[in-house]
Amino acid sequence: MSESVPAPGAKSSLIFVFLVVFIDMLGFGIIMPVLPKLITSITGETISNAAVYAGWLAFAYAAMQFVFGPIVGNLSDRFGRRPVLLGALGGYAIAYSLMGFSTSLLWLxxxxxxxxxxxxxxxTAYAYIADISPAKKRAQNFGLIGAAFGLGFIIxxxxxxxxxxxxxxxxxxGASALAALNLVFGFFMLKESLPPEKRRPFNLARANAIVALKALSGQNKVVIWYATALTVWMTAHVVxxxxxxxYLIAAFGWSELFVGLAFAAVGLGAATxxxxxxxxxxxxxxxxNSAILGAISMAVSCVFYVLAGGGQAWLVFIAIPVGALQGLFQPSLNGLMSNAVSDETQGELQGAVASLQSIxxxxxxxIFTAVFAAFxxxxxxxxxxxxxxxLAGLIALVALAIFLRGYALHCTSDEVEPPPAAKPLMD
Incomplete structure (x- = not known):
């Protein structure tokens, strides 16, 4: 099971990684409609205060990703992608079970x-995609990860x-069971994508976001701009x-079932x-242009969500398809960043990006839950x-401005190959 994925098997491996992420996100998506009720039942607080607790739970989750993102990325560069992916699945099975049994905020x-x-x-999933994808197809293949997220949110x-x-x-x-099932599936089916000759020793000193980003930015001058834009973008997207x-419960009084169906509609748009x-x-x-379209679409959809919250629930069904186009932004940036670094540091790149996104x-x-509670x-x-x-819509426009500055540097840099020109819409 340690053999590297040969070129002819790249397509099947790409499909498998898609399935790995899809099943993970399926489990994550399952818990989203019921998390508000779980928190209110444990704490006895109102929906406004429960949202604040949810914000700090998300804070704890992201803080761990910030610390461990570069470590995990560097471990995958040293030992391969397969053991890291399988270990994560086992951890997810434990985490979801703990949430199911929780009787206090401490458990949560x-x-x-x-x-x-x-x-x-x-x-590591992004690094796996980079391992088996030609440079010109990385942005599109990174989009498959986004599609897996979307499909996970549909179902x-x-x-x-x-x-x-x-x-x-x-x-x-149910989420815990899915993670365990995926672990068994991956143990027998997932092959290694990083050949031994491309692995490098694990260096703990490099296994943090700041050091990793300095090392990457030393190769060229554009990665830091793209990474900053992506960090700001994710600040908006986390809303x-x-x-x-x-929001759906407070604005419209929707049940868990209707909340789940609304999330499914969002996922359908993202997957498409x-x-x-x-x-x-x-x-x-x-x-x-894809990134520009994605950022503007998010800003416009956020305006619809604000207006809908005043009692116009039908506007939500306009905001969802408009906002789906925001899915163009992150894969476009990931593709540009991936093409700007060497093959041997793809894991380090994605680990650093993961930690920056965790910021x-x-x-x-x-911030968002405090604003929600205040209003x-x-x-x-x-x-x-x-x-x-x-607030999220405004932040998305800031991310777009930062990206455009980085892209201008990319096009004029002598250290990396400029992005290819777009094809005409009509050949």
Whole structure:
């Protein structure tokens, strides 16, 4: 099982990694519709205060990813991608079980800490994709990871909403079972993608985000700009997993089932864009224009969410398809960054990026949940559940400005090959 993936097997391996991420996200999606009710049942707090607790739970999860992202990425560069991916699945099975059995916030925090450590392995999934993908197809193949996220959110929340009707804790045990099943599947099916000759010794001194980013930025001058843009982008994007369920409950009083179906609709849009549309648009209009379209689409959708929170629930069904195009942004940046570094440091790149994204996930949830609580708590001067989305839309536009500056440097840099020109829409 340690043999490297040969070129003819790259397509099947790509499909398998897609399935690994999909099943992981399926488990994660299952718990999202019922997390607000679990927190309120444990703490006895209102939905506004429960959202604040959820923000700090997300903080703990992201803090662990920040610390362990580069470590896991460097371990995968030393020992290969396969053992890291399999170990993460086992950890997820434990974490979800702990959440299901939790009777206090302490239990929940312990579970999220374990899940955060295991979640650092997503950088390894991106490195696996980079290992088996030609440079010109990396952006499109990175989009498959986004599609796996999207499909996980299509099926997972729908299942979670249905299971939640029979018990708030049942979805957590279902997620644990899926992670365990995926571990067994991967043990027998997943092959190694990193050949021994491309591995490098593990260096603990390099296994942190700051050192890794310095090493990468030393190769060229554009990676730091792209990574910063992606970090700011993720700060905006984190509003969805942390606020969306609380927003739908506070604004419209929706049940777990309807919340789950709304998440499923979001996932369907993400899967469509990142699994199919990105493969048409990126070669045609280029990574720059794809990123611009993605950022503007998110900003516009956030405006709709703000307006919908005033009692116009139908606007949510406009915001969801418009916002789906935001899925063009991250794969475009990942593709540009991946092409700007050497093959031997793909794991280090993705590990550093994972930790930088974790900075966004550390700072974003407490900010967005605090804004949500301020605009939904009893006695609030102005009741506006969609306020966090307004803030997220502004942050997305800042990320776009940073990206455009980095792209301009990329096009003029002598250290890396400039991005290819976009193909005309009509040949």
């Amino acid at each position: 925090f312990a579970a999220r800490i374990i899940a955060g450590i295991m979640g650092a392995s997503f950088s 997972g929340p729908a299942i979670g909403g249905i299971l939640g009707e029979y018990g708030t804790r049942l979805p957590f045990f 969805f997993p942390i606020i969306f369920a609380f 864009v990142q699994g199919f549309l990105i493969r048409v648009l990126v070669p045609r209009i280029g990574e720059r 966004a996930s550390i700072t974003g949830p407490p 939904t708590v009893a006695g609030s001067a102005y009741y506006l559940p969609g306020a966090p989305f307004g």
